[in-house]
Amino acid sequence: MINQIANSRTPKTAVLILAAGNSSRLGKPKQLLGIGNTSLLLHTIEETLKLSCSVCVLVLGAYQERIRTQLHLSDVTILDNATWETGMASSIHLGLTWLIKNHDPDQVLVLLCDQPFINRTLMEQLITLKNSTKKGVIAAAYGDTLGVPVLFDKKYFPALLALKGQEGAKKLVKRFAEDVGTISFPKGNIDIDTEADYEAYLKEDWSYFDEKKA
Numbered sequence: 001m002i003n004q005i006a007n008s009r010t011p012k013t014a015v016l017i018l019a020a021g022n023s024s025r026l027g028k029p030k031q032l033l034g035i036g037n038t039s040l041l042l043h044t045i046e047e048t049l050k051l052s053c054s055v056c057v058l059v060l061g062a063y064q065e066r067i068r069t070q071l072h073l074s075d076v077t078i079l080d081n082a083t084w085e086t087g088m089a090s091s092i093h094l095g096l097t098w099l100i101k102n103h104d105p106d107q108v109l110v111l112l113c114d115q116p117f118i119n120r121t122l123m124e125q126l127i128t129l130k131n132s133t134k135k136g137v138i139a140a141a142y143g144d145t146l147g148v149p150v151l152f153d154k155k156y157f158p159a160l161l162a163l164k165g166q167e168g169a170k171k172l173v174k175r176f177a178e179d180v181g182t183i184s185f186p187k188g189n190i191d192i193d194t195e196a197d198y199e200a201y202l203k204e205d206w207s208y209f210d211e212k213k214a
Helices: 002-008 040-048 064-068 088-102 120-133 154-161 169-175 195-203 206-213
Strands: 013-019 054-060 076-080 107-112 137-142 145-153 180-184
Touching (some): 013 040, 013 088, 107 154, 120 137, 137 169, 154 169
Parallel strands (some): 013 107, 054 076
Antiparallel strands (some): 137 145
16 A cells, blocks of 8 residues: 555656857857847746746856846755856756755656747657656657757656756757657747747748748
8 A cells, every 4th residue: 555655656856957058150148149038038938837846946157147147046956067168068967966856756857948948748749758658768850850858767867967058958859769758839949049939939930941841
């Protein structure tokens, strides 16, 4: 009976938002780009906070002082990555290490801050699929690729912590392909890396992003 109760417990989900980059191709912090009446980063945070039973950690690096002045959030833990220039892996390591130490989550949902169409519904779909299929990794599917947002079971935490340099979650999605489930995210290929990307987004020129990824 005790084991049945343990197995039926709702997994504790942590959310890790990676926003430490310097937006080198854009020339200004993409985190603060306006979308609607908010910004790229705040949109991601706001959708995350709509989830129930989760803890959220935001990792900043470049522009962290400037970005902090735009954030007044008590429900998000903000960590500053002093080694952000070494690549995304350092942000994953920093955020996940903090989560393990302070919350011991059963799974972690890794997000970037440059996908304007990410929302609560998609994140809930990822979590629901993992709980129903028992797959260790649930990734978003768009175009001809699998990537973020992506949900990792606790058993993959060591692999996440072992990433180096520019390596990110996508590497592990490929590495553990046999244990990956997917949720369709048709507009997942719409991300903002350059001024041209941002202009296409504002014009709702979705074909631009299809051609960009082709």
